[in-house]
Every structure is written in structure tokens, then in C-alpha cells.
Amino acid sequence: MKKIDWYFDFISPFAYLASESLDRFPAGVELRPCPVLFAGLLQHWQTRGPAEIAPMRRFTFRHIRWLADNNNLPLTPPPAHPFNPLKLLRLCIALGSEAAVAQRLFRFVWAEGRCSDNPDHWHALLTELGVDNDETCVSTPEVKSRLRQNTQDAIDKGVFGVPSFRIDDEIFWGFDSIDFLLAYFDRPELLRSPGMQAVDDMPEGPGRAL
Secondary structure (H helix, E strand, O other), rough: OEEEEEEOOOOOOOOOOOOOOHHHOOOOOEEEHHHHHHHHHHHHHHOOOOOHHHHHHHHHHHHHHHHHOOOOOOOOOOOOOOOOOOOHHHHHHHHHOHHHHHHHHHHHHOOOOOOOOOHHHHHHHHHHOOOOOHHHHHHHHOOOOOOOHHHHHHHOOOOOOOOOEEOOOEEOOOOOHHHHHHHHHHHHHHOOHHHHHHHHHHOOOOOOOO
């Protein structure tokens, strides 16, 4: 049975779109959801998120709007972005990091436009999920440690952004990489073709002057 590790953070609208496309994976695939802190990946790889660069932010949310409409997916953005995703990530872990839970939390943010910092929104979500005490659920040392470990494990495996999917030690990054992943799933030799080998072996030129 093929296994696919799915790395995500609820702060990412692209990760939301990917979460609504999981039914595209072949039957029999074992999907292993892995919540990670996107900010931790950015810090490690010394990069910036698209929402942190003003012209890129404008394009990104236009693109998200178009992708959602083009794929018939509901989209109601949260009240503000970026936001702190820690409570959502920890809640997902506390509830077992199941795919259905992750999808529900993504929809809470990106389909319903709600926010974990809003007490009414948060209480309604916890009630729906049958969680009695959010402090006990999302603030335990075990849950916090698991999120840190998930993020470090992702970094150790070469994950640099969300959403990412890992299969056979290969990383497929982004909502728009799902077609690429499915092609690889059908033809693993795809990444061993002469063309792929050529780009893998392309020498690195001089870096930009700072």
C-alpha cells in the first residue's frame, strides 16, 4: 500500500484547496495527515510567505479566488490574514490528526470565514467537535511537543512549504502539484527520465549579490 504524508497549516489558502482535493488520490492509498507550523518552515529555510510581500499578496488572493471559483469550491476568507494558526493546529493534533478533522478545520477558516481568535466562533467549533475544555485539549505539553516535532520532522525530510505531499521520499509542493503527484503515482519512472535527470543535475550558478 502506498503511503502519502500530507503536510499542512491552516493559515494557507492553498492548503485549504488541497484539502478539498483529497478524493482525487487513488483508492487504497494511506494518507497520513501531518499538521506543521508554516512559520517554522519559513524560519528554517529563511524564506517569506506570499502574504508577506505586498504585490505577491495581492496576486495570491486573486489567484486563490480564481482557483476556488474554477474548481467549484466555497471560499469565504477569514476576517484577516495572516492570523495565528496555533490553536487550530494543536486542536487537530489533539483530535488525532485525522483527515476529516483537518478538512473540517480548513472549512471553518476558508469556507465559513471564521476565526479561532473569536470566542463565539471558537466555542461553536469546539461544541460541534465535542470538545469540553479547549485549554486542556490544545495546551497540553504533549500536544505542543507533537506540533514542534511534526515541524522538525518535516524540515528533516526536506519539506519547505505547505501544502506538501511526500511519497517514496519525493516531495510534491502546492495545490497545483497534485496532478504531478498523480502522474508520478501512475508512473514512478517519471522522475528517472532523461529530462528530469537533466534538471536534477543542473549546476547551480552564482547567487544574487546582497
